Amino acid sequence: xxxxxxxxxxxxxxxxxxxxxxxxxxxxxxxxxxxxxxxxxxxxxxxxxxxxxxxxxxxxxxxxxxxxxxxxxxxxxxxxxxxxxxxxxxxxxxxxxxxxxxxxxxxxxxxxxxxxxxxxxxxxxxxxxxxxxxxxxxxxxxxxxxxxxxxxxxxxxxxxxxxxxxxxxxxxxxxxxxxxxxxxxxxxxxxxxxxxxxxxxxxxxxxxxxxxxxxxxxxxxxxxxxxxxxxxxx
Amino acid sequence: xxxxxxxxxxxxxxxxxxxxxxxxxxxxxxxxxxxxxxxxxxxxxxxxxxxxxxxxxxxxxxxxxxxxxxxxxxxxxxxxxxxxxxxxxxxxxxxxxxxxxxxxxxxxxxxxxxxxxxxxxxxxxxxxxxxxxxxxxxxxxxxxxxxxxxxxxxxxxxxxxxxxxxxxxxxxxxxxxxxxxxxxxxxxxxx
Ligand SMILES: [Fe+2]
Numbered sequence: 292x293x294x295x296x297x298x299x300x301x302x303x304x305x306x307x308x309x310x311x312x313x314x315x316x317x318x319x320x321x322x323x324x325x326x327x328x329x330x331x332x333x334x335x336x337x338x339x340x341x342x343x344x345x346x347x348x349x350x351x352x353x354x355x356x357x358x359x360x361x362x363x364x365x366x367x368x369x370x371x372x373x374x375x376x377x378x379x380x381x382x383x384x385x386x387x388x389x390x391x392x393x394x395x396x397x398x399x400x401x402x403x404x405x406x407x408x409x410x411x412x413x414x415x416x417x418x419x420x421x422x423x424x425x426x427x428x429x430x431x432x433x434x435x436x437x438x439x440x441x442x443x444x445x446x447x448x449x450x451x452x453x454x455x456x457x458x459x460x461x462x463x464x465x466x467x468x469x470x471x472x473x474x475x476x477x478x479x480x481x482x483x484x485x486x487x488x489x490x491x492x493x494x495x496x497x498x499x500x501x502x503x504x505x506x507x508x509x510x511x512x513x514x515x516x517x518x519x520x521x522x523x524x525x
Numbered sequence: 526x527x528x529x530x531x532x533x534x535x536x537x538x539x540x541x542x543x544x545x546x547x548x549x550x551x552x553x554x555x556x557x558x559x560x561x562x563x564x565x566x567x568x569x570x571x572x573x574x575x576x577x578x579x580x581x582x583x584x585x586x587x588x589x590x591x592x593x594x595x596x597x598x599x600x601x602x603x604x605x606x607x608x609x610x611x612x613x614x615x616x617x618x619x620x621x622x623x624x625x626x627x628x629x630x631x632x633x634x635x636x637x638x639x640x641x642x643x644x645x646x647x648x649x650x651x652x653x654x655x656x657x658x659x660x661x662x663x664x665x666x667x668x669x670x671x672x673x674x675x676x677x678x679x680x681x682x683x684x685x686x687x688x689x690x691x692x693x694x695x696x697x698x699x700x701x702x703x704x705x706x707x708x709x710x711x712x713x714x715x716x
Contacts, residue, residue: 299715300715301529301530305530306533306654307533307534308653308654309652309656315651316650317651318651319571319574319651319703320576320649320651320704321652321703322656322708322711323571324710324711326711326712327711327712327713328712328713329657329712329713329714330634332631332633332634334584334592334631334659337596338584338594339584374528375530376527376528377527386547387543388539388543388544390539396539397542398539398542414546416543450534450537450539450543452540452544456596457596461582462530462531463533463534463535463536463648464534479535482653488529491529491532514531
């Protein structure tokens with residue numbers, strides 16, 4: 292086989308550790324032993340390939356999944372999936388899920404005393420196009436309380452799951468909204484040491500993708516690990 | 526241009542809304558060549574309690590040791606319809622189950638074959654980054670010379686090797702112990 296190149300490791304401080312005492316759920320779930328460093332092999336630089344799928348408009352328009360309009364502010368969330376070299380990643384699978392405008396998830400374990408919306412499910416998925424772009428129409432999710440500590444509230448967020456070209460580039464994250472007053476208090480958002488890395492999870496209001504008389508646009512680019520310049524240590 | 530990879534976050538407790546669509550326990554359908562196996566296990570936390578809200582993803586080669594991916598240029602047969610990807614949430618008892626075929630050996634460092642293995646991602650509430658591990662197979666001579674197992678403290682290698690379970694051939698048990706006694710070995714592959 293031709294020589295293979297691995298993927299770059301994260302920049303120090305830009306990714307959270309597994310254990311974060313301020314995030315209570317990590318206390319009994321984070322490994323206590325150090326991780327074992329593994330050079331990349333064919334097993335890590337390959338990964339599941341998705342698509343092409345038939346275009347499914349309902350999958351990218353979360354406001355069209357019920358019989359009527361969901362309540363809340365309609366928004367457009369779009370962006371690109373890129374690698375660390377700035378190259379757009381085509382065919383990346385982006386899956387999203389979120390609470391409704393009242394901050395309630397359509398999930399049996401969500402006990403928050405806020406109304407469900409019969410016209411909102413909160414699931415979307417898309418494959419990026421040739422320029423690495425994705426675009427969802429949805430409603431702005433509500434903030435919601437959680438049991439981490441007294442008077443704990445999650446800032447408004449949309450959950451993202453992304454498959455890039457390889458097992459190593461798998462990413463799950465959350466997108467936030469600019470100016471959210473809850474961000475400084477949120478242990479999940481603040482788990483990451485590097486402030487700039489943290490703030491890149493905050494989407495940017497975007498005039499260009501805002502549709503007049505219809506929906507505000509927010510831009511959120513997702514960056515996956517880039518390719519090493521030199522062949523793997525194998 | 527030099528960007529930095531986006532920061533990872535937990536899947537949280539409600540991921541099933543978005544991640545159920547692609548969930549499937551059967552990685553290899555009936556027509557796919559190879560030794561049929563069933564992998565069952567549980568996800569346990571540091572108190573030994575079941576984790577009812579974990580998500581397990583598997584990635585594996587086919588029985589010839591070839592991945593369904595454009596960068597695998599080995600001259601080995603592909604299995605039509607075999608993608609090598611599985612996804613399952615744990616249930617209320619922390620259990621998960623996959624049916625698949627045993628993967629063949631794939632090349633590792635210096636082109637030497639690695640012992641057959643399945644790559645695993647574990648996501649859960651509480652885990653701001655996924656945990657990455659591997660499933661190896663019992664009674665596999667190649668385990669002794671596998672480069673990844675060789676990097677692991679011998680006392681902990683057993684956590685990566687599935688155990689024969691039940692009386693049925695191909696029935697395997699492999700657990701994910703997130704923390705504490707018998708803690709599963711997790712690998713650092715970047716994110
Ligand atoms: Fe959430």
